[in-house]
Amino acid sequence: MIRKLIYGMGALSSSMLVATAAFAQEVAEAAPAVPNPGNNAWMMTSTVLVLMMILPGLALFYGGLTRSKNMLSTMTQIGAAAALAMLVWIMWGYGMAFGPEGNAFISWGKFFLEGVTSDSTAATFSDEVISEYVFICFQMTFAAITVALVLGSTVERMKFSAVMVFTLIWLTIVYFPIAHMVWATGGLFFDMGALDFAGGTVVHINAGVSALVAALILGKRKGYPTEPMPPHSLTLTMVGTGLLWVGWFGFNAGSELEADGVAGLAMINTFVATASAGLFWMLTERLMGHKGSALGFCSGIVAGLVAVTPAAGNVGVFGAVVLGAIASVVCYFAVSKLKPKMGYDDALDAFGIHGIGGMIGAIGTGFLHDPSLGGPGDGSVAMMDQVLVQVYATGTTILWAAVGTVVAIYIAKLLTGLRADPESEVNGLDISDHGERAYNM
C-alpha cells in the first residue's frame, strides 16, 4: 500500500512537470517509466551507507583486530581493493553481471557503461524503475565490500601488490559471475528461485569461502598459533562494528531497490537479528565458562548481520531473531573451536563469520521464508523444496568461489610472489609495504 502511495505521488509530480497536452500524448504512447525520486533518493542514500561499511567501517573493524604494526596495511588494503573494484566495475564488472545479453553464468554488453545515460533506468522488483547510474553505483559498492571482506583472512602477511592483483582477477572470475547468477534475470540461481535478499551467497558465502582458500594457500602468519597475537585495539573494532551495523541498513533495506514496505521489513530484521546475535554470542561465552566479552559482542553483531543478509526481506521478524541467535552460536564454535582444531590461520575469521554465518543465513532463509514459520512467503513453494534450492545455490557458490580463488591466488603469486618475506612480516606490513607507522608515540 505504501508503494502504491509513493507511486501515486510520483505520477502526480511527473504530471506537473510536463505540459498537459504532452502528458496526454505520452500516456497514449506508453511512455518509458520514470524513476520515482523517492526511490532514487533512498537508493543513493543506501549506496553511500554501503560505502561507509567499507571505509571506515570494515577498515576499523578489521584494523582493530590486527596487531598495531599491521594497522595501516590492513586498512589500506581494504580501501585500495575497494577503490580498484569500483574502477573494474565500470569497465567490465557491470557488463559481466548485469549486461543486456548473457546466459545462466555470465552476461555481456554495456562494457565501459556503453549506452548508459542519465535517462537510463534499471528495473526494480515491481513496475518501478530507478536511475541506472544509481543502480550501477549501488551494485558497485557490493563488489567493493565483498573483495575487501576476503582480505580478513590474509592480512598481516599478504603483500599489497598481491592484494591488488588478486582483487582484479578474483572479481572478474568469481564475483561478477556469481552476482550475475544470483541477481540478474536469467541467472542460474535467480531462475531457480533461490532466495538471496541482499547477497548472502554472492557476498558472504563467496567472501568467506574465498578467504578460507586464500588463507590455506598463503599459509599461516609467522608465529601462529604459538605466539600471542591479541587484537591491538578493540575500541576501534567496536567503532567499526557500529559503522558496519548502521551501513548495513543500506546494504539490506537498500536491496529492495525501493523505499517500500519490504524495505521496512528488511530494516527491522536488520535491527533484531543483529541484536539477538550480539547477545547470544556473549551468552555462549558465559555458558562455555568464560566472560562475556566486547569482542564477542562485536563478533555476534557481525555474525547476525551476515546471517540476516539473505533473509532480510524474506523472513518474518521473529524468524530473524531466531536466525541471528543460531548463526551467532554456530559462528562462535566455528571461530573458537573449529579453527584451532583444523589449524588454518583465518586471521580475522572471515570464513568463520562470513562463510559460516552466510551459510546459516542462506539455508535458514529457506525454512523461515515459509508462512508456517512467520515468513512472508505465499506457500506456493514447499518449505523443503525451497531449502533444497538454497542448499544447491550455497553448494554451487562454495565450489565456484573455491576454484576461482585458487586461480586468482596463483596468478597473484606468479606476478608478485604473494607473501611478504619473513623480515617484512616481523617488522610489520605498515613499515615494509607502506613506509609508515600507524602510531607514532
Add this chain to the structure above:
Amino acid sequence: MRLNPWQMRGPVIGTSLALSSLAGISAGKQQGSVMKFIIAIIKPFKLDEVREALGALGVAGMTVSEVKGFGRQKGQTEIYRGAEYSVNMLPKVKIEIAVSDELMPKVVETIQQTASTESIGDGKIFVLDLMSTTRIRTGETDDSAL
C-alpha cells in the same frame, strides 16, 4: 626465592632488610642511619585508602607509580575469540616513602593493614636504610627535609 622484577631493578639487599625489619629487628642499629625508605607494592584499587591512612599518620609525601610484575598471583588469562593468552605481568601500584626511623614501624603496619584484602596478590612492603635526604628548594637535609 623468586626474584620479582621490581627487586631486580633495585639492590637485592633490600629484600633481606625488609624481612629483618618485618621480623622486628631494629634496623636503626645498622650504620647509624636515622631514616628509612619504604617501597610498597599494592593493588591499584587500594591506593586511596593507603594514602588517607598514611596522611593521618603524618606522612608528608609519597611517590606513586604504576608498575607491572608478578609474584605468587602469577597472571591472568585473556581470551579473544577462543584464543587464550596468559598475561603474566599484572598491574600494581608502587608507593615510595621516606620516613624517620620512629615512624617506620607504624607506616609499615598501616600499609599492611590498609592494603590487605587477605587474598593472593596483595603485594609486598620493602624497607631500606636511607643515607640522606635533601629538600631541593631550601637545601635542608635529613629529618628536617622529610
